[in-house]
Amino acid sequence: MVTLAPPVAHPVKVERHDVPVLRHHTNTGVRAVQTYRETAGGLYVSRPFVGHPRVRHWQAHLLPALNLVVCRYDFHGEREHDYHLDVADIWREGAVWVVRDLYLDLLVHDGLMAEIVDTDELLAARAAGYLTEPDMHRAVAMAHSALSGLARARYDLQAWLAAQGVRLYWEAGPGARHAEVAEEGGGRG
Secondary structure, eight states, X not given: OOOOOOOOOOOOOEEEEEGXXXXXXXXXXXXXXXXXXXXXXXXXXEEEOTTOSSEEEEEEEEEGGGTEEEEEEEESSSOSOSEEEEEEEEEEETTEEEEEEEEEEEEEETTTEEEEEOHHHHHHHHXXXXXXXXXXXXXXXXXXXXXXXXXXXXXXXXXHHXXXXXXXXXXXXXXXXXXXXXXXXXXOO
Protein backbone atom coordinates (compact mmCIF):
# COMPACT_ATOMS: atom_id res chain seq x y z
CA MET A 1 0.00 0.00 0.00
CA VAL A 2 1.31 3.42 -0.93
CA THR A 3 0.95 6.14 1.67
CA LEU A 4 0.93 9.66 0.34
CA ALA A 5 2.37 12.43 2.44
CA PRO A 6 -0.19 15.07 3.34
CA PRO A 7 0.20 18.29 1.38
CA VAL A 8 2.09 21.11 2.98
CA ALA A 9 -0.40 23.81 3.91
CA HIS A 10 0.14 27.18 2.29
CA PRO A 11 -1.58 30.52 2.88
CA VAL A 12 -4.37 31.64 0.59
CA LYS A 13 -2.91 32.93 -2.68
CA VAL A 14 -3.93 36.46 -3.51
CA GLU A 15 -3.19 37.75 -7.01
CA ARG A 16 -3.50 41.30 -8.28
CA HIS A 17 -4.13 42.32 -11.87
CA ASP A 18 -2.87 45.89 -12.29
CA VAL A 19 -4.68 46.74 -15.51
CA PRO A 20 -3.22 50.22 -16.26
CA VAL A 21 0.40 48.99 -16.15
CA LEU A 22 -0.27 45.50 -17.60
CA ARG A 23 1.15 43.62 -14.61
CA HIS A 24 0.01 40.38 -12.96
CA HIS A 25 1.23 40.10 -9.35
CA THR A 26 1.34 36.48 -8.12
CA ASN A 27 2.82 34.69 -5.14
CA THR A 28 5.87 33.89 -7.31
CA GLY A 29 6.52 37.34 -8.76
CA VAL A 30 5.29 40.02 -11.13
CA ARG A 31 4.61 39.13 -14.77
CA ALA A 32 4.01 41.32 -17.82
CA VAL A 33 0.54 40.90 -19.30
CA GLN A 34 -0.05 40.92 -23.04
CA THR A 35 -3.77 41.82 -22.89
CA TYR A 36 -6.32 42.97 -20.35
CA ARG A 37 -9.86 43.52 -21.59
CA GLU A 38 -12.88 44.28 -19.46
CA THR A 39 -15.92 42.24 -20.47
CA ALA A 40 -19.55 42.23 -19.46
CA GLY A 41 -18.79 39.35 -17.07
CA GLY A 42 -15.44 40.47 -15.68
CA LEU A 43 -11.87 40.72 -16.93
CA TYR A 44 -10.03 38.87 -19.72
CA VAL A 45 -6.28 38.29 -19.28
CA SER A 46 -3.67 36.95 -21.70
CA ARG A 47 0.04 36.51 -21.06
CA PRO A 48 2.92 34.26 -22.03
CA PHE A 49 4.48 31.90 -19.50
CA VAL A 50 8.20 32.53 -19.92
CA GLY A 51 10.50 29.65 -19.02
CA HIS A 52 7.70 27.40 -17.73
CA PRO A 53 8.37 23.68 -18.31
CA ARG A 54 4.77 22.75 -19.27
CA VAL A 55 2.90 25.94 -20.19
CA ARG A 56 3.77 28.52 -22.82
CA HIS A 57 0.72 30.80 -22.77
CA TRP A 58 -2.22 31.52 -20.46
CA GLN A 59 -5.60 33.12 -21.06
CA ALA A 60 -8.18 33.61 -18.35
CA HIS A 61 -11.53 35.20 -17.62
CA LEU A 62 -12.08 36.52 -14.10
CA LEU A 63 -15.81 36.03 -13.47
CA PRO A 64 -16.73 37.56 -10.09
CA ALA A 65 -20.44 36.71 -10.28
CA LEU A 66 -19.58 33.01 -10.60
CA ASN A 67 -16.58 33.09 -8.23
CA LEU A 68 -14.47 31.50 -10.96
CA VAL A 69 -11.34 32.19 -12.94
CA VAL A 70 -11.73 30.25 -16.20
CA CYS A 71 -8.26 29.48 -17.56
CA ARG A 72 -7.11 28.13 -20.87
CA TYR A 73 -3.48 27.04 -21.01
CA ASP A 74 -1.44 26.48 -24.13
CA PHE A 75 0.93 23.65 -23.32
CA HIS A 76 4.32 22.94 -24.89
CA GLY A 77 3.20 19.34 -25.49
CA GLU A 78 -0.16 17.63 -25.61
CA ARG A 79 -3.12 19.43 -24.10
CA GLU A 80 -3.62 18.16 -20.54
CA HIS A 81 -7.16 19.53 -20.22
CA ASP A 82 -9.28 22.07 -22.06
CA TYR A 83 -10.06 24.41 -19.17
CA HIS A 84 -8.88 24.93 -15.62
CA LEU A 85 -11.35 26.68 -13.32
CA ASP A 86 -10.12 28.25 -10.09
CA VAL A 87 -12.70 28.73 -7.33
CA ALA A 88 -11.99 32.22 -6.02
CA ASP A 89 -13.20 35.45 -4.52
CA ILE A 90 -12.78 38.20 -7.13
CA TRP A 91 -13.20 41.94 -6.67
CA ARG A 92 -11.96 45.30 -7.88
CA GLU A 93 -9.98 47.93 -6.06
CA GLY A 94 -10.13 50.78 -8.54
CA ALA A 95 -8.27 49.70 -11.69
CA VAL A 96 -6.77 46.65 -9.95
CA TRP A 97 -8.58 43.31 -9.94
CA VAL A 98 -7.91 41.04 -6.97
CA VAL A 99 -8.26 37.24 -6.96
CA ARG A 100 -8.26 35.32 -3.67
CA ASP A 101 -7.82 31.66 -4.63
CA LEU A 102 -9.90 29.29 -2.50
CA TYR A 103 -7.75 26.21 -3.27
CA LEU A 104 -10.29 24.10 -5.17
CA ASP A 105 -9.95 23.78 -8.94
CA LEU A 106 -11.95 22.06 -11.63
CA LEU A 107 -10.29 20.46 -14.64
CA VAL A 108 -12.60 20.36 -17.65
CA HIS A 109 -12.18 18.01 -20.60
CA ASP A 110 -14.74 19.73 -22.82
CA GLY A 111 -17.65 17.47 -23.72
CA LEU A 112 -16.21 14.53 -21.76
CA MET A 113 -15.80 15.13 -18.05
CA ALA A 114 -14.80 17.48 -15.26
CA GLU A 115 -13.28 16.83 -11.86
CA ILE A 116 -12.64 18.77 -8.67
CA VAL A 117 -8.97 18.75 -7.62
CA ASP A 118 -6.89 20.06 -4.73
CA THR A 119 -9.32 19.08 -1.99
CA ASP A 120 -6.26 17.97 0.00
CA GLU A 121 -4.86 21.53 -0.22
CA LEU A 122 -8.16 22.99 0.97
CA LEU A 123 -8.28 20.66 3.98
CA ALA A 124 -4.62 21.27 4.87
CA ALA A 125 -5.15 25.04 4.68
CA ARG A 126 -8.21 24.80 6.93
CA ALA A 127 -6.36 22.62 9.45
CA ALA A 128 -3.48 25.15 9.50
CA GLY A 129 -5.88 28.05 10.07
CA TYR A 130 -5.27 29.72 6.69
CA LEU A 131 -8.94 29.45 5.80
CA THR A 132 -12.02 29.96 7.96
CA GLU A 133 -14.67 27.28 8.31
CA PRO A 134 -17.28 29.41 6.45
CA ASP A 135 -14.78 30.09 3.61
CA MET A 136 -14.05 26.38 3.31
CA HIS A 137 -17.75 25.51 3.12
CA ARG A 138 -18.36 28.29 0.60
CA ALA A 139 -15.48 27.04 -1.60
CA VAL A 140 -16.86 23.50 -1.55
CA ALA A 141 -20.36 24.75 -2.39
CA MET A 142 -19.05 26.89 -5.29
CA ALA A 143 -16.99 24.02 -6.72
CA HIS A 144 -19.87 21.56 -6.52
CA SER A 145 -22.28 24.08 -8.02
CA ALA A 146 -19.94 24.54 -10.99
CA LEU A 147 -19.40 20.78 -11.35
CA SER A 148 -23.16 20.11 -11.24
CA GLY A 149 -23.80 22.83 -13.82
CA LEU A 150 -21.12 21.42 -16.10
CA ALA A 151 -22.61 17.93 -15.76
CA ARG A 152 -26.08 19.22 -16.72
CA ALA A 153 -24.48 20.88 -19.77
CA ARG A 154 -22.77 17.59 -20.67
CA TYR A 155 -19.41 19.09 -19.72
CA ASP A 156 -19.68 21.73 -22.43
CA LEU A 157 -18.15 24.76 -20.70
CA GLN A 158 -19.35 27.29 -23.28
CA ALA A 159 -22.93 25.97 -23.08
CA TRP A 160 -22.93 26.05 -19.27
CA LEU A 161 -21.57 29.60 -19.18
CA ALA A 162 -24.01 30.75 -21.89
CA ALA A 163 -26.85 29.53 -19.65
CA GLN A 164 -25.35 31.83 -16.96
CA GLY A 165 -25.37 34.74 -19.42
CA VAL A 166 -21.60 34.63 -19.97
CA ARG A 167 -19.80 34.38 -23.31
CA LEU A 168 -16.04 34.00 -23.36
CA TYR A 169 -13.53 35.35 -25.85
CA TRP A 170 -10.31 33.44 -26.55
CA GLU A 171 -7.53 35.02 -28.57
CA ALA A 172 -5.86 33.27 -31.42
CA GLY A 173 -2.26 34.30 -31.80
CA PRO A 174 1.22 33.66 -30.45
CA GLY A 175 1.00 30.85 -27.95
CA ALA A 176 -2.75 30.59 -28.15
CA ARG A 177 -3.15 27.69 -30.59
CA HIS A 178 -6.49 25.92 -30.78
CA ALA A 179 -8.12 29.05 -29.38
CA GLU A 180 -11.76 29.72 -30.03
CA VAL A 181 -13.41 33.05 -30.44
CA ALA A 182 -16.84 33.63 -29.00
CA GLU A 183 -18.67 36.93 -29.07
CA GLU A 184 -18.58 38.75 -25.77
CA GLY A 185 -22.06 39.22 -24.55
CA GLY A 186 -24.17 40.11 -21.64
CA GLY A 187 -23.12 38.53 -18.44
CA ARG A 188 -23.55 38.84 -14.77
CA GLY A 189 -21.20 40.98 -12.79
